[in-house]
Amino acid sequence: MKKGSSEYEKLVQKAERLAYTAIFLMAVCVGLLLLKIYDPTLSIFQDKKELVVEVDEDLIVDGIHIRTGFVEDVGLMTVVNNCTNCHSSKLVIQNRMNADRWNATIKWMQETQNLWGLGDNQKIIVDYLVKNYPPVEKGRRLRLTNIDWYELKK
Amino acid sequence: MERRKFIKKATLTSLATLIGTEIVFGSNMFKDYQPVALQKPDPFKLFHLDNEMVVLNDKPWNIEAKAHLLDDKITPNSKMFIRNNGLIPTEIDEKNWRLVIDGESVKSKKTYSINDLKTKFKQHTYQLTLECGGNGRSEFDPPAKGNQWTIGAVSCATWTGVRLKDVLEDAGIKNDAIYIGYHAADTHLSGDPSKEPISRGAPMHKALQEETLIAYKMNGKKIPLAHGFPLRLVAGGWPASVSGKWINRISIRNIEHDGTKMKGTAYRVPKNPVAPGDKVKDEDMEIIESMPVKSLITYPKSGVILEKGRALHIRGHAWAGELEVSSMDYSIDFGATWQTCTLEKPVNRLAWQHFEAEISFPKAGYYEVWARATDSNKSAQPMLLPGWNPKGYLNNACHRIAIKVI
Numbered sequence: 203m204k205k206g207s208s209e210y211e212k213l214v215q216k217a218e219r220l221a222y223t224a225i226f227l228m229a230v231c232v233g234l235l236l237l238k239i240y241d242p243t244l245s246i247f248q249d250k251k252e253l254v255v256e257v258d259e260d261l262i263v264d265g266i267h268i269r270t271g272f273v274e275d276v277g278l279m280t281v282v283n284n285c286t287n288c289h290s291s292k293l294v295i296q297n298r299m300n301a302d303r304w305n306a307t308i309k310w311m312q313e314t315q316n317l318w319g320l321g322d323n324q325k326i327i328v329d330y331l332v333k334n335y336p337p338v339e340k341g342r343r344l345r346l347t348n349i350d351w352y353e354l355k356k
Numbered sequence: 357m358e359r360r361k362f363i364k365k366a367t368l369t370s371l372a373t374l375i376g377t378e379i380v381f382g383s384n385m386f387k388d389y390q391p392v393a394l395q396k397p398d399p400f401k402l403f404h405l406d407n408e409m410v411v412l413n414d415k416p417w418n419i420e421a422k423a424h425l426l427d428d429k430i431t432p433n434s435k436m437f438i439r440n441n442g443l444i445p446t447e448i449d450e451k452n453w454r455l456v457i458d459g460e461s462v463k464s465k466k467t468y469s470i471n472d473l474k475t476k477f478k479q480h481t482y483q484l485t486l487e488c489g490g491n492g493r494s495e496f497d498p499p500a501k502g503n504q505w506t507i508g509a510v511s512c513a514t515w516t517g518v519r520l521k522d523v524l525e526d527a528g529i530k531n532d533a534i535y536i537g538y539h540a541a542d543t544h545l546s547g548d549p550s551k552e553p554i555s556r557g558a559p560m561h562k563a564l565q566e567e568t569l570i571a572y573k574m575n576g577k578k579i580p581l582a583h584g585f586p587l588r589l590v591a592g593g594w595p596a597s598v599s600g601k602w603i604n605r606i607s608i609r610n611i612e613h614d615g616t617k618m619k620g621t622a623y624r625v626p627k628n629p630v631a632p633g634d635k636v637k638d639e640d641m642e643i644i645e646s647m648p649v650k651s652l653i654t655y656p657k658s659g660v661i662l663e664k665g666r667a668l669h670i671r672g673h674a675w676a677g678e679l680e681v682s683s684m685d686y687s688i689d690f691g692a693t694w695q696t697c698t699l700e701k702p703v704n705r706l707a708w709q710h711f712e713a714e715i716s717f718p719k720a721g722y723y724e725v726w727a728r729a730t731d732s733n734k735s736a737q738p739m740l741l742p743g744w745n746p747k748g749y750l751n752n753a754c755h756r757i758a759i760k761v762i
Binding site for chain 1: 411412413414415416495496497498499501502503504544545546547548551558640656658660661668716718724739740741753756758760
């Protein structure tokens with residue numbers, strides 16, 4: 203093979219590669235352009251978790267602490283700060299206990315669940331819970347309530 | 357969902373102030389979307405749930421069904437209750453997952469990959485009833501601590517896997533074996549890696565039952581993450597907490613397993629009956645084994661308005677822990693008289709059984725249909741709450757639905 207023609211071929215190959223690269227880059231550009239048109243915020247590239255915008259942590263609307271759903275009353279933030287780190291506020295709200303049983307529950311959480319010592323805050327927390335989430339008398343069986351009446355289709 | 361409705365309402369009025377930025381396409385957003393700023397991960401999407409499922413707790417995730425959602429003979433994933441004591445593991449490498457069989461009473465400690473289990477042992481499929489020990493807790497008075505389950509913490513899916521018995525025997529069981537205890541990959545709520553959220557088990561006679569599986573499939577597919585992917589111990593008819601999820605180790609013990617939630621009051625009831633609210637010492641409590649007889653009317657949904665003269669078809673499921681349900685009755689006069697329902701045999705031991713009946717109402721008015729199952733030991737469901745216990749377990753009181761005939 204002649205030296206000259208080989209160099210010529212190399213040149214052609216180089217030009218070819220350049221052309222392919224250009225085509226590829228153009229395709230990428232078109233793709234990005236389309237993406238920008240159909241998904242202006244480029245949301246598909248964002249991790250869903252990072253989309254979370256911080257809400258005002260202390261916000262209260264109509265007597266309800268928005269972040270946790272707790273009722274606004276003396277001791278609210280003490281409850282929020284001590285009782286929602288490991289578990290959801292939903293677990294607290296659905297439980298109805300008197301002071302004795304809350305104190306026993308706190309002791310159990312300290313013994314088994316790594317809850318820290320609450321000091322003077324314990325009374326504030328228990329008072330808040332007993333006042334705002336008192337036990338409801340249910341007897342041996344409640345009557346059916348909140349019945350959603352509907353006509354049965356034939 | 358009440359919480360959802362509430363948040364939506366609050367959001368509509370004050371979204372802009374909350375987030376402090378303009379929301380593009382905000383006007384289209386409210387139909388079925390909660391702004392990300394206010395939401396934790398959406399469990400309905402996360403776990404592919406029916407939109408009528410009820411979220412009791414979002415950390416840890418605890419979600420239950422309603423009676424009418426459980427109408428399917430085989431419970432689909434979308435209507436299956438989710439119970440967690442800790443945090444669901446996030447990264448699971450199925451290929452490199454290992455199950456270790458160890459303990460004081462194992463002849464030789466062995467380790468299996470999932471592929472080992474699938475190739476070394478015979479595969480079995482059973483439909484198995486799993487009910488949370490605390491299902492029905494919300495009805496106890498005085499209230500019991502914990503997630504306030506109503507009636508929906510029960511399911512009956514098909515589980516496919518290998519018999520625990522076969523695997524334990526492959527490793528070898530010493531004569532002094534008493535109990536097995538599982539260990540799993542979930543995380544303690546406090547994040548403390550030295551603590552296990554739950555590590556329960558069963559006595560050898562339950563572990564060696566034919567239907568007790570190390571399962572890798574639920575309803576014919578890989579087990580959904582929330583239900584224990586890639587391996588779940590499944591022990592039908594016992595509190596569902598025995599059926600450990602994400603299991604990576606099973607110990608054959610020469611003592612009653614002493615893992616987390618085996619001691620104290622967890623999954624235990626008083627040995628002797630107590631008055632409501634009584635304090636019971638730990639040593640006076642015993643571990644719950646077989647769940648009691650129970651049933652649910654899954655069709656129709658409570659609240660039917662029916663024209664006078666028209667018959668009502670009802671159907672549902674009944675189960676009885678280790679036992680079989682031998683008869684099924686309904687009453688429309690608060691237990692004064694009972695009528696018999698047609699009752700099917702279970703597809704296999706420990707699967708729930710289906711019942712149905714045609715009811716005619718004598719005159720117009722308000723009725724309740726009460727359903728009552730009786731097990732093969734002649735134990736029936738009580739109409740009132742059964743014996744009170746400190747943690748609110750084993751409420752198998754009759755289910756009922758409201759009917760108005762006009």
